[in-house]
Amino acid sequence: MxxxxxxxxxxxxxxxxxxxxxxxxxxxxxxxxxxxxxxxxxxxxxxxxxxxxxxxxxxxxxxxxxxxxxxxxxxxxxxxxxxxxxxxxxxxxxxxxxxxxxxxxxxxxxxxxxxxxxxxxxxxxxxxxxxxxxxxxxxxxxxxxxxxDDAQAPPAPWDPVPVPRLLMNAVSLFPHEPRLTLARLLSHHRIPYREADGRIELRLPGGGGTARAHFDGLGRFVDWEAELSPAAL
Known part of the structure; x- marks a missing residue:
């Protein structure tokens, strides 16, 4: 505990x-x-x-x-x-x-x-x-x-490819609210998303495709589906 x-x-x-x-x-x-x-x-x-x-x-x-x-x-x-x-x-x-x-x-x-x-x-x-x-x-x-605290250090850019890995690593350290973890990452990059029953859905910017994160009944992250267009790769 x-x-x-x-x-x-x-x-x-x-x-x-x-x-x-x-x-x-x-x-x-x-x-x-x-x-x-x-x-x-x-x-x-x-x-x-x-x-x-x-x-x-x-x-x-x-x-x-x-x-x-x-x-x-x-x-x-x-x-x-x-x-x-x-x-x-x-x-x-x-x-x-x-x-x-x-x-x-x-x-x-x-x-x-x-x-x-x-x-x-x-x-x-x-x-x-x-x-x-x-x-x-x-x-x-x-x-x-x-x-x-230095402007020459670059901010992390949006990239959909490592999102599931980032989410899994983040949840291993702070495991209690995976949906919040993903929602905050998306908000940080100003990526619109929609929360539905057991999942978070997002349409990637610039016609980059769509993605869905799935969570089980206890709110745990269980799967990531993405359909990426060439613009997102």
Whole structure:
């Protein structure tokens, strides 16, 4: 059973596929080579590419806890790299999401498919902020998570082909509302859709064809059908 709050689970479900797609786009843009970061200057550099970042928080591997940047005594909420992320805490206060308002989140219970529970908090936080995605920057004892806030990082384009894979991967991480996960991905790309009994139907833009996602009586994603025209490939 998940130790996350229902409010966090619902938000994660809404954002997961959008975030995973953006992460794939970021991976193509930003080389994962030797890296350096200057959080006061809000810069992260890797493989000759430098981007502006902000600090979400960090995951401590031994303690299995997530510490928000604003709660870290080395930074605080007025640090240049932390200030842009404070919208996350305000959203948590407004929507009652304790994972966004608790300074240090205990994740020792997490045994799910992600590497650790901090990855899911970083996903949800990055999804709230939008932008270019997030970076897990490893250090001795854990990982710092940075949000890419830079216009040169390209947004993920609409592509119907990976949608079922994105949906399945997103649902493996946030499994409670697959229909919401798909609906939010489609809305993000401004793709019109129609919800019918047990399915979501969409007509792909530019005459690209049609697609249907099927869900069982418990709301679980079970199948994807697509009829793609050459314009969609």
């Amino acid at each position: 998940s130790g996350f709050s229902s409010a966090f689970e619902r938000l994660g479900a809404a954002l997961a596929a959008v975030v995973l797609q953006q992460q794939e786009t970021l991976a193509e843009f930003l080389p994962r080579e030797d890296w350096s970061a200057d959080l006061t200057a809000r810069t992260y550099a890797s493989g000759g590419v430098s981007v502006r970042v902000s600090l979400l928080g960090s995951y401590a591997a031994r303690e299995r806890t997530w510490l928000w940047g604003w709660a870290n005594p080395q930074f605080g909420d007025d640090h240049p790299a932390v200030g842009p992320t404070m919208v996350i805490r305000r959203l948590g206060e407004r929507l009652g999401i304790p994972e966004f308002t608790t300074p240090e989140v205990d994740l020792s219970w997490y045994e799910g498919p992600a590497g650790h529970g901090g990855e899911l908090i970083a996903m949800a936080a990055g999804g709230v902020l939008g932008g270019g995605g997030y970076i897990g920057a490893g250090y001795d004892g854990g990982s710092a998570y940075l949000h890419v």
